[in-house]
Amino acid sequence: MFRRPLIHALLGLALLGAMPVGLAAETAKPERGPVTNLPLPRYVSVKAAEANVRRGPSLTHRIDWVFKRRNMPVEITAEYGHWRRVRDRDGAGGWVHYSLLSGVRHxxxxxxxxxxxxxxxxxxxxxxxxxxxxxxxxxxxxxxxxxxxxxxxxxxxxxxxxxxxxxxxxxx
The missing domain is CATH 2.30.30.40 (SH3 Domains)
Structure with a gap:
């Protein structure tokens, strides 16, 4: 008499793509960037003396602010073509062209x-x-x-x- 609701509940979880918490933790893999296949998020440094931080991933997007310190560490949170979405220590973020970033860690x-x-x-x-x-x-x-x-x-x-x-x- 209790089997039918349990089967319906499990079937509902399967249809939603859900899995038990323990199983999800065991199969979770770190996210990888679609362009570089490197882990996301990851830390890099700004290699340019000035680096424009844009609202979106292209030169047509507005510049919101500019990094003015070389070697400033930033966290890459997303990738799109030649652009990387970064976040600084204060949580401010935006899109930076990959050529302005370096893997040399600071x-x-x-x-x-x-x-x-x-x-x-x-x-x-x-x-x-x-x-x-x-x-x-x-x-x-x-x-x-x-x-x-x-x-x-x-x-x-x-x-x-x-x-x-x-x-x-x-x-x-």
Missing amino acids: VIVDHDMLALHVRPDPKTAISARVELGVIARMEKCTPDWCRLNAGGYRGWAPKDKLWGVKPEELKD
Whole structure:
């Protein structure tokens, strides 16, 4: 007597394309960009001294604002032809031509007077301190730390004090 409603419910889920939560989590794959087949979202850097951020993916779309800092890290959230939809640390976004972006990774220091350590250990000596908002080149990342180069000063910083790197990201 209870089988019929259960069968109808399962049939309804199948028709809607739904699957049980556990199964969905097991089969979920990271999204890939349709143009590059690279993961979305992903971080890159602005390589130009000035980069127009447009309302849509073409030169005919209005320029909403302009990046004025070279090496600014941005997050790519979509791709369309030669255009990439990006978002900055403040969540502002728009479309940028791919030629203005670089895979050379940079991060923004998200903590004032962040200590750069000699090794990825808070007990080691401090090689430098960097101010909030500094853009640093990301050289290497372990599960919890990234090795940075900020204005010639090198050292390790906790990953959770940086913007422009995913928590699970590793880099050799």
